[in-house]
Each structure stands twice: as structure tokens, then as C-alpha cells.
Amino acid sequence: MQGQGRIGARLAQAVPTILLLSVIVFGLQQLMPGDPALIIAGEAAGDPHVVAQIRAHLHLDAPIALQYLRWLWGVLHGNLGYSWRLDEPVTALVAQKLPVTLQLSAMAFLFAVVIGVPAGVISAVKRDTVWDFIANGVGLFGLSIPTFWLGIVLILVVSVDLGWLPPSGYVPLMQDPLRSLATTIMPAFVLGNAIAATFMRHTRSAMLSAMEQDYVRTARAKGLSEPRVVLRHALRNALIPVVTLGGLQLGTLLSGAVLTEQVFGVPGFGKLVVDSVFNRDYPVIQGVVLVTGALYIALNLLTDLLYVLINPRLRAA
Amino acid sequence: MSATAVTARPAARAPSPFRLAMGRFAARRAALLGLGLVALVVGAAVFARLIAPIGPTAADWSAIRLAPSAAHWFGTDEVGRDEFARVVFGARASLLAGVVSVLIASAIGVPAGILAGVAGGWTDAVLSRIVDAMLAIPFLILAIALAAFLGPNLRNAMIAIGITTAPVLMRVARAATLDVMTQDYIEAARALGNPPWRLALRHVVPNILPPLLVQSTLAIASAIIAEASLSFLGLGEQPPTPSWGAMLNAAQQFLTQSPWLATFPGLAIFITVLGFNLVGDGLRDALDPRRAGR
Numbered sequence: 001m002q003g004q005g006r007i008g009a010r011l012a013q014a015v016p017t018i019l020l021l022s023v024i025v026f027g028l029q030q031l032m033p034g035d036p037a038l039i040i041a042g043e044a045a046g047d048p049h050v051v052a053q054i055r056a057h058l059h060l061d062a063p064i065a066l067q068y069l070r071w072l073w074g075v076l077h078g079n080l081g082y083s084w085r086l087d088e089p090v091t092a093l094v095a096q097k098l099p100v101t102l103q104l105s106a107m108a109f110l111f112a113v114v115i116g117v118p119a120g121v122i123s124a125v126k127r128d129t130v131w132d133f134i135a136n137g138v139g140l141f142g143l144s145i146p147t148f149w150l151g152i153v154l155i156l157v158v159s160v161d162l163g164w165l166p167p168s169g170y171v172p173l174m175q176d177p178l179r180s181l182a183t184t185i186m187p188a189f190v191l192g193n194a195i196a197a198t199f200m201r202h203t204r205s206a207m208l209s210a211m212e213q214d215y216v217r218t219a220r221a222k223g224l225s226e227p228r229v230v231l232r233h234a235l236r237n238a239l240i241p242v243v244t245l246g247g248l249q250l251g252t253l254l255s256g257a258v259l260t261e262q263v264f265g266v267p268g269f270g271k272l273v274v275d276s277v278f279n280r281d282y283p284v285i286q287g288v289v290l291v292t293g294a295l296y297i298a299l300n301l302l303t304d305l306l307y308v309l310i311n312p313r314l315r316a317a
Numbered sequence: 318m319s320a321t322a323v324t325a326r327p328a329a330r331a332p333s334p335f336r337l338a339m340g341r342f343a344a345r346r347a348a349l350l351g352l353g354l355v356a357l358v359v360g361a362a363v364f365a366r367l368i369a370p371i372g373p374t375a376a377d378w379s380a381i382r383l384a385p386s387a388a389h390w391f392g393t394d395e396v397g398r399d400e401f402a403r404v405v406f407g408a409r410a411s412l413l414a415g416v417v418s419v420l421i422a423s424a425i426g427v428p429a430g431i432l433a434g435v436a437g438g439w440t441d442a443v444l445s446r447i448v449d450a451m452l453a454i455p456f457l458i459l460a461i462a463l464a465a466f467l468g469p470n471l472r473n474a475m476i477a478i479g480i481t482t483a484p485v486l487m488r489v490a491r492a493a494t495l496d497v498m499t500q501d502y503i504e505a506a507r508a509l510g511n512p513p514w515r516l517a518l519r520h521v522v523p524n525i526l527p528p529l530l531v532q533s534t535l536a537i538a539s540a541i542i543a544e545a546s547l548s549f550l551g552l553g554e555q556p557p558t559p560s561w562g563a564m565l566n567a568a569q570q571f572l573t574q575s576p577w578l579a580t581f582p583g584l585a586i587f588i589t590v591l592g593f594n595l596v597g598d599g600l601r602d603a604l605d606p607r608r609a610g611r
């Protein structure tokens with residue numbers, strides 16, 4: 001009951017959040033200095049006929065609320081507008097680039113979990129020892145090093161000096177899985193590094209409080225072996241808040257992807273945004289912002305669902 | 318301060334919570350190291366002209382991309398400018414961006430958070446949904462979009478980072494306010510007939526400062542990374558004024574021939590951000606001893 005109520009409440013919250021997100025995305029356009037019709041017209045901006053045509057075509061003279069509703073209606077029908085630069089529907093561009101970034105993000109997430117969670121556990125179990133000190137130091141290092149610089153340094157060492165991996169480029173997973181892994185493993189590691197530190201810190205903190213709970217003392221008193229106490233009893237409970245954290249990290253991943261893709265020349269979502277920014281291709285920027293925001297809200301709804309499923313207290317109540 | 322110094326005072330007053338917290342802060346080596354790193358970078362920014370009299374924009378076409386040497390400690394860049402001078406002067410853009418954008422974020426986020434926490438009800442619901450919507454957009458993507466629509470320069474980058482950081486501070490201010498509002502002294506102040514605005518200003522604000530101070534310090538660290546990221550993408554400080562992100566972007570072209578160009582600006586960002594992160598962690602442990610070391 002409680003779990004269902006929680007999901008219902010979250011769903012009810014998500015709707016206004018998505019609507020507000022659309023208002024923010026639409027509002028971005030209003031920040032633009034100058035007349036959008038003139039910018040779209042480009043070299044033909046001197047011709048008032050062309051400018052008037054563009055203005056009429058895009059309904060730029062209509063009241064702002066009406067413009068928003070017209071735009072929202074289009075978005076709800078899968079129409080995110082047309083790229084000014086590539087003359088392609090924004091939806092098609094997004095659909096084309098998104099899988100690349102998702103592959104990168106999924107691999108990065110895997111790196112982060114594989115590094116961050118065990119490091120957090122060791123750090124908590126061996127609290128105040130040299131292991132704890134090392135894990136904390138590595139975590140702080142991960143939080144403080146700029147993603148793009150780590151990428152540059154890795155290219156320098158791994159690709160230029162050692163020649164182990166290609167410095168840039170991308171091969172689709174379906175085309176050649178092995179080469180695809182070779183081109184994405186370095187960017188994925190760089191991208192995963194920042195959130196590995198966050199995972200490590202949260203796992204450590206959750207483990208420290210779990211280890212103080214009565215059920216851990218009971219498990220020890222029953223004579224269970226220490227690894228069993230740590231893994232079966234403490235970690236299972238400590239992972240619950242960490243799962244929620246996982247959903248919240250999507251934003252960090254997508255932010256980091258923009259820089260990582262730029263450094264490693266991966267043709268994904270992030271590169272699409274940056275290229276659009278420099279070509280003043282505003283509909284694409286708006287489309288990308290809207291899609292990432294909606295993705296984030298959807299993923300966090302899913303995480304909440306997962307939270308209810310793995311947390312026995314919410315499930316049984 | 319030694320124990321005898323305290324007892325020797327005639328009034329024998331207990332040390333204030335602030336003093337206690339500062340004592341705990343000073344006892345942490347990591348926090349002091351962080352403070353030292355921050356002081357180093359602030360010193361570089363303030364005394365840049367004394368430290369690097371050559372200046373960051375003096376080009377020398379006879380000294381292009383020289384490796385580090387006694388004459389040029391960090392080498393020279395693609396137009397023969399002294400890399401050391403550019404790294405030292407680059408501290409200005411980074412620190413300015415870190416501090417100003419967090420000030421902008423606080424000016425928006427803190428009043429909104431207190432308002433949401435004190436007023437509750439619809440006000441809280443509406444403000445919280447706006448914050449949810451803003452937080453749904455990945456930090457850097459929103460900052461890039463804002464900087465792109467506003468136009469690329471340092472001022473707009475700071476506005477963009479400030480706006481994107483505001484929701485984080487709003488959430489912290491709101492949570493801290495809600496926490497304070499359950500305290501007995503608020504109940505007492507309310508019972509005495511204090512209006513809500515007076516409750517907020519006289520009783521809530523002073524009590525939510527500690528968590529805000531911690532969050533702001535950590536936010537400066539993220540803002541500095543964000544500024545470096547934006548200027549790496551060409552959306553921050555414009556050339557020839559030096560900024561670490563833009564220097565790294567330029568260095569990418571000469572990665573194999575002149576790796577030092579990519580080394581020093583990156584190290585500078587790392588040291589600065591590490592400093593603020595260490596200070597933020599230290600402040601959190603000092604101001605909230607129950608959570609220390611967690």
C-alpha cells in the first residue's frame with residue numbers, strides 16, 4: 001500500500017515537472033539576443049520579404065503563450081522542430097546520436113559501480129586504516145579532476161606513448177563489437193571516474209551506519225563469518241540508498257558525456273550539442289535539453305519503482 | 318588555544334559554537350591542506366602581476382612552444398606566450414567564476430528555499446516543482462544552453478553557472494529551514510506573535526548558515542570545474558585573456574609535440590578544485606560533528 005502510494009505520488013509530481021521543463025526549454029529561446037527570424041535568414045537577412053516569410057512560417061508574431069502552446073503541441077506529437085543547419089528533423093538527429101551516448105554512459109556506469117561500491121565497502125569495513133585513507137584519497141581525486149583533462153592525459157599516456165588504444169573515433173557496437181569496445185573503453189572510464197567517487201563516498205557512509213545496526217550485531221552474535229555479515233547483512237541494506245543515487249547520477253553522466261565526447265571525438269549527443277551551439281542551431285539545443293530532462297525524470301521514476309521493489313519495508317507495509 | 322588559557326580567564330565563559338567548530342576544523346590536516354591550496358591560488362590571482370611580470374598576453378614569435386626551462390618554467394605556447402604567466406593569470410577567471418556564480422546562485426536559491434520552507438503549502442509545492450524541472454536537465458547541458466543563448470563570454474558563463482547551481486542551494490536551504498522550523502525556539506518565537514518574515518530573518522537565517530556554508534564551498538568547486546568546461550568548449554572567457562579551460566582546448570592540437578601545454582592548466586584546475594573540496598569537507602565535519610568522517 002505504502003509503496004503504491006509512493007509511486008502514485010511520484011507520478012503525480014512528474015507531470016507538472018515535465019510541463020515546467022517544457023516551459024524552461026521554450027523560454028531559452030527568449031534569452032536570445034536579437035530577432036530569431038534574422039538569425040535563421042542568415043545571409044538573406046537584408047531581404048525583408050524573406051524575413052517576413054520566416055516570421056510568418058514560424059508564427060513569431062503570435063503572442064508568446066500561443067507560440068508556446070503551438071510548440072508544445074508539436075513536441076507532444078514527436079515534432080521537436082527542424083535543425084536550421086542540417087535541415088533535418090531534430091527528432092531524427094536525436095534518435096541517431098542518442099544510442100552512442102547511451103552506450104558510453106552504460107559502460108561508464110558499469111565502471112563506476114565496479115570501482116566505487118567495493119572501494120566504499122572496503123573503506124568502511126577497514127575504517128581509519130591505510131585502506132580507508134587510500135580509498136578516500138582516490139575518491140577525492142576523482143571528484144576534483146576535470147573530466148576533460150583526465151581524458152587528455154589518458155590519450156597522451158595510453159594512446160600516444162603506449163599506443164594501446166585509438167586516441168579518438170567511434171565504431172558502432174552492432175558493426176564490430178570488439179572495435180567498438182576498443183574505441184569506447186577509455187572515454188567510458190574517464191566518464192565513470194567522476195561518479196565512481198560519488199558511489200564510493202555514499203557506499204562508505206551507508207555501510208558505516210549499517211555496520212552499527214542491531215541486525216549486524218545479531219548476525220555476528222549468531223557466529224556468522226565476517227564476510228557473510230558484511231556482504232549478506234550490511235551491504236544489502238547499505239545498497240538501498242545507493243540505488244536511488246544511481247538514478248540521480250544520469251545527469252552527471254550526460255554532462256560529462258558532452259566533454260568526454262568532445263575530447264575523444266565520439267559522435268554522440270554531447271558532440272551534437274556542442275556543434276549546434278557553434279552553429280547557433282537553437283532548435284537542436286532545445287531538443288537535446290528537453291530529451292535529456294525527460295529522460296532524467298523517467299529514469300528517476302523507474303529508480304523509485306526499483307527502490308520500492310528492493311526495500312522490503314516499503315513492499316510489505 | 319590551550320585549556321589553561323580558557324580557565325585562566327576570570328569570566329570562564331564557554332567557547333562559542335563557532336570557536337569550537339573552528340577548533341575542530343583546524344585539527345583536521347586535510348582541511349588545512351585544502352585551505353593552503355586555496356590560499357595559494359588566491360595569492361596567485363591577487364599578486365599575478367608580481368609573480369609573473371612578463372604578463373599573460375606578451376607574444377614572442379621567436380619562442381614558440383618551447384619546453385619548460387629556467388627562462389620559461391612551464392614552457393611557452395603556440396604564439397610564444399609564457400605558459401607560467403598564463404596559468405598564474407588564469408587563476409583570476411577561475412576564482413572569479415567560482416565565487417560570482419555561487420553568489421548569484423545563493424541570491425536566487427537561498428531566499429527561495431527559505432520561502433518554501435517557511436510558507437509551506439502551495440508556495441513550497443510550486444517552488445519545489447520548478448527546482449525539480451531545473452535539476453532534471455543535466456547541469457552542464459543547461460549551462461551550455463544558457464551560455465549559448467546568452468552569447469559566449471565570461472559574464473554570461475557566470476550567469477549560466479549561477480542559474481544552474483541555484484536549485485541545489487534552494488534544496489539545501491529548504492531542507493535546513495524545514496529542520497529549523499520544528500525546533501522549540503521557533504514555536505516560542507511564533508507564540509510570542511512574531512510575523513513569518515521576522516521568524517525567517519531573525520530565527521531561520523542564522524540557524525541555516527552552517528549547512529549553506531558547507532554547500533557553497535563545495536558549489537564553488539563545481540562552479541570552477543563548470544567554468545573550465547565551458548571555456549574548454551569555447552563558451553567562457555574569450556582569448557587572449559587566459560583561462561585554464563581554453564588553454565587546455567588549445568593544447569589539444571599540440572598534444573604529441575608539446576604535452577606540457579596540456580599539463581599545467583589541468584594541474585591548476587585540479588589543485589584549485591581539490592582545495593575547495595577539502596575545505597568543504599572539513600567545514601562539514603567541523604560544523605556537524607555527528608557526521609564527522611562519514
